[in-house]
Amino acid sequence: MSRSGKLASQGEQRENGRQQILDVIRASEHIARIDIAKATGVSPATVTALTSELLNAGLICEVAPEGNTEGRRGRPRVGLAIRGDAHRIAGIKVARRLISIVITDFAGHEIVHHELALDTGRMPAQVLAQEIHRALKETCKLGGFPIADLSGVGLGLAGMIDAPRNFVYWSSSLEERNIHFAAVLEEILPCPVFLDNDANLVAKAEHLFGAGRNCDNFIVITIEHGVGMGVVIDGKIYRGTKGCGTEFGHTKVQLEGALCQCGQRGCLEAYVGDYALLREANISSGGERYQTLASLFSAAQKGDAMAQSVLDRARRMFALGLANVVNIFDPGKIILAGARLSFDHLYSDRVIDEMQQWIVDVDAPMPEILVHDWGDLMWAKGAAAYAIEEVSALTVKRLAGAAG
Amino acid sequence: MSRSGKLASQGEQRENGRQQILDVIRASEHIARIDIAKATGVSPATVTALTSELLNAGLICEVAPEGNTEGRRGRPRVGLAIRGDAHRIAGIKVARRLISIVITDFAGHEIVHHELALDTGRMPAQVLAQEIHRALKETCKLGGFPIADLSGVGLGLAGMIDAPRNFVYWSSSLEERNIHFAAVLEEILPCPVFLDNDANLVAKAEHLFGAGRNCDNFIVITIEHGVGMGVVIDGKIYRGTKGCGTEFGHTKVQLEGALCQCGQRGCLEAYVGDYALLREANISSGGERYQTLASLFSAAQKGDAMAQSVLDRARRMFALGLANVVNIFDPGKIILAGARLSFDHLYSDRVIDEMQQWIVDVDAPMPEILVHDWGDLMWAKGAAAYAIEEVSALTVKRLAGAAG
DNA sequence: ATATTTTTTTTGCATTTCAAATTAAATCGT
DNA sequence: ACGATTTAATTTGAAATGCAAAAAAAATAT
Known part of the structure; x- marks a missing residue:
């Protein structure tokens, strides 16, 4: 109602x-x-x-x-x-073997950033919490202030996360499933921790500081190892009922299709993810010819038909997935976010053309599609953006309680 | 923000x-x-x-x-x-060659209903408006009150409709494109007209009077000639930025797939719609063996392998489409609405099983999936539900203006 | 009868928002 | 230079609105 x-x-x-x-x-x-x-x-x-x-x-x-x-x-x-000085906020992204941290002021301006290698990709919650704590202390030292100065920490993990509950169903960085990881961290950190899926964090960053700043209805597609999506509706991240939101990368684009790292078949990610491209190319060439995406790209540019066909299929599948998103959400804007290099093959006029051809037709303009290349710190900045918003809300709420 | x-x-x-x-x-x-x-x-x-x-x-x-x-x-x-007596509301559905009308009281209780054949499926706006006027007058006569007693009319059309603007991009019932059809109708009717896509109307009806009554996040899938979807998020119909919402039936489930009535290829509707099933069956059997869905079903039940395979593919495609909806929206509930007969083949434990296998896995219960068989008047009742809600809002707004 | 329980209404107060008036701080015109 | 004008910000006073507490209403229990 x-x-x-x-x-x-x-x-x-x-x-x-x-x-x-x-x-x-x-x-x-x-x-x-x-x-x-x-x-x-x-x-x-x-x-x-x-x-x-x-x-x-x-x-x-x-x-x-x-x-x-x-x-x-x-x-x-x-x-x-x-007032930037009002708070110091940390944004943290845990990737497979890397922790990236950005510390910003309350206005979102970067104060210091830092990266730290992890020995292993997946570990127990307690261990990861300790690693994060250590990395955060180092970063604060670089910035020249104690860790106690932090007012909030945003943390992005790959996986299925119920952000409102700060709950991790599953993450590729954690051995445990179904754990309140923010609570674990809050035991050793001096401030509240806000957890979210990494694609949602990028959407938050776009909304607060990026291409979605004056737009309340848009979609962010992130392309990294996998494919993620963040949906902003009426200015809020849409998360669904379980809080773990919108699994664009695992929508099925082919009945009984290619095997995905999630174990299912036909996922979009299994056609456009970098691992999927390499796998497909190496199977087709019957060997281990391609170790990196770059080598695959250059082969295609040199006219290698097989390499071209692999990239071609990825491109078409991606266009199909995007068209479905447009057909379902009818968004005002689509932002493709990520390191440009890793998805140059997925963003071209041909993709747009093919996509257009699959979009249900009305006499109204297509959604604007734009690329936003953030560089490596994109994820950490997104985490910071999320924490800034949450700390804002907390502070305002406290204000309401105290002042009359 | x-x-x-x-x-x-x-x-x-x-x-x-x-x-x-x-x-x-x-x-x-x-x-x-x-x-x-x-x-x-x-x-x-x-x-x-x-x-x-x-x-x-x-x-x-x-x-x-x-x-x-x-x-x-x-x-x-x-x-x-x-107070039911507060208003009389009409709900109208224009189908290919049929106008169905329900008149309810303000509480949603049916007063009278009526159906009227149309000579042609597609016609000019002025002509359709006259037909609707005539049908509405007849219905009121049946109910024993003048048409002037109506406080609002809800109208459902198949096509692309921007409901907030009462605007028709395109409808299979109208010759014109891009027309403010509600305005045309309001010139000859004594009350406001509220226009919407028919799948959204069913969602509204479920929310006000049906299986979504105490649920603010659910999805309705309608199966009739085509496949439609209505999405309720936080108690409101989600319509996207152009207001024409969520085209589930035209999401692409196959690259370069089957030809759809919309002219594009690979649409879900082109695999599960009734016309698609008959087409496929007749192509496979090399003739015009099947005139009705019923004959196709009975052939399958008698063990006809070809008929079975046609239905089988439809079922699997439908499961795939549903799984994608769940992966993207993570809804609390999915309601399959329509005349049960026409989609019995699409609703079975096998569909649920296959769907489950394609849903991204978390340790949380699947959304509840239920069938709601409304009968023929489903669409008209949905239109009435929409009009009731809009008239409610108008009346309350007027109250705010007048009383103190 | 009187006490008790539960729902609804009334009363009085505190908060809050807004329109209108006022004040503040600049430029324009002569 | 100095008042007139323009625009922004603040103050003031009035109207509204929502709530807690008190009161009233309407039933049952003893």
């Missing part, structure tokens, strides 16, 4: 207002109170009241008015911005 | 409260004020205030307290229910 909002009790309402204004400020670097009022529909009087609370709490600060201050009549507008 | 609600201005807030309470009452036939308070978290004082407004407006009425009134101490609870 319920077409629009619920009735909110006074406290909640105020909390919502504060959070909403904080969000608007974060979405635009600098913004004057009058523009906050216009953007939110809240009256200027209320904006003044709410922003002064946020100022008091130290979450935002006044800055010089934006750009063309000259030539404007009237009282000059005062810019408001997130 | 914005994790939870927005700040609502006073009027909106009250409107939300009224709407929320009306929704709770509708969801439970009878309910006492104290239980509304418990269900919504609103204080009893406010529930009294809001319900008295709704009573004054004539939208709800007091009824005898529910069941076991004996043996309970204390002041007896007074049941509240939707």
Whole structure:
């Protein structure tokens, strides 16, 4: 039922207002109170009241008015911005044999980053927690502040994760299944830990700081070892009922198709993932000719028909998967995120053309499709973005409790 | 951004409260004020205030307290229910050569229904509007009241429809493309018209009156001539950015696959739709052996290997499509809606088993999958459900404007 | 009859938002 | 230079709204 909002009790309402204004400020670097009022529909009087609370709490600060201050009549507008010093936030991504960490301020600006090799890919929760703790301490040392300064840690793991519950169904980095890993970490870290699937984290980062900044309905496709998807609907990550969300990489694109690393058959990932490409190419060539994607690409460019056909199939399968996503979600925007190198073969005009041909046709423009190349720290930054949002919410909530 | 609600201005807030309470009452036939308070978290004082407004407006009425009134101490609870007399609502479904109409009261109880043949399947908007007007007048006559008594009309069309804008991109019943068909109808009808895709309407009906009554996250799959899907997320129909939503039937399940009536290849519908089954069976048997689905089914039951294989493939494709929906949406419940007969072959333990095998695995229960057989009037009832909800919202909004 | 229990309504208060008025801080015009 | 004008931010006062607590209502239990 319920077409629009619920009735909110006074406290909640105020909390919502504060959070909403904080969000608007974060979405635009600098913004004057009058523009906050216009953007939110809240009256200027209320904006003044709410922003002064946020100022008091130290979450935002006044800055010089934006750009063309000259030539404007009237009282000059005062810019408001997130106060970076308010909090230090860590974002952590645990990959197969690597921990990447970014520490940012509350405005999302990077303070320091660090990477650390892991001996093994999969380990017990206690051990991984210790490794993370160690890596985090090292990173803080690099930044020149104690670990106790951190207000929150965001952590991205590959696997099936119920983020609202901070619960890991399964992760390729952990030996245990069904474990509250955030709780394990919180025992040795001095601040709250927020856990999520890595594709969702990238979506969060795009929404807070990236190509989705002024868009509340979009989809992020991540291509790394596997294929992931993060779905933002009405400004929120869509996670489904179990909280573990949207398994684009394991949607089936072929009945009884290729074997996937998840053990099932016909998964999209089993056609477009890097391991899948190499496997297919080596089977077709009857040997171990290709050790890296790069060698496969160059063979194709040199005209090797077999290499071309392997990449070709991957491209078409990817276009098909994307078309299905468009047919099902009708998103406003699709962001392909990842290290450009690893999916150059999957992003070309031919993919777009093929995809278009499979999209149910209406007389309306196709969703915008764009590539956002973040580099190696993409995942860690996403984790930081998530933690920033959660710490924001916590702080605002605490504000609501304390101040009147 | 914005994790939870927005700040609502006073009027909106009250409107939300009224709407929320009306929704709770509708969801439970009878309910006492104290239980509304418990269900919504609103204080009893406010529930009294809001319900008295709704009573004054004539939208709800007091009824005898529910069941076991004996043996309970204390002041007896007074049941509240939707006042059926408040409005008369029509739900209309235009199928290929048939208009079905249901007229219900405001509580969703059927008053009268009627069906009318159409000479042609596709026609100009003006002509279809006249036909609908005529059919509606006849139906009202059957019910013994003038057409002017109607407060709202819900209309379901097959095709691509942007419901919030009441806009038809394309419909198999209309010659025109890109037309505001609701506006055409409203010129000759005495009440507002609400237009939607038929699968969404069924989802709305399930949510208001059916198997989704106490569930805010579920998916409805409809199987008729084609295959449709309605997605309910957080209690609202998900429609995507163009408003034309979720084209499950045209997701691609096979690269370069079977030809679909939409002109594209590999659509799910082209494997499981009734026309697709007959086509495939007749091609395989090299003739025109099967005129109806029933004959194909009976051939399969008698052991005809070819017929079995056609049905078998449909079943597996359907399981694959369902699995993808589960992998992508992770819904709490899946409702297969339609005339049972037409998809008995698609609903069996084997489908569930195959589907399960393709669902990404977590240690959590599968979504509940259930069949809801509505009979022929399913679509029209769905249209009525939609109109009831919209008329509710309009009335509550008007209340907010008028009363204080 | 009186006490007890439970639901509903009333009362009074605290909060909150907004419109309108006011103040603040700049440029424009002469 | 100095008032007029313009625009932004703040203050003020009024209206609304939701809730806790108290009161009233309506039943059963003793």
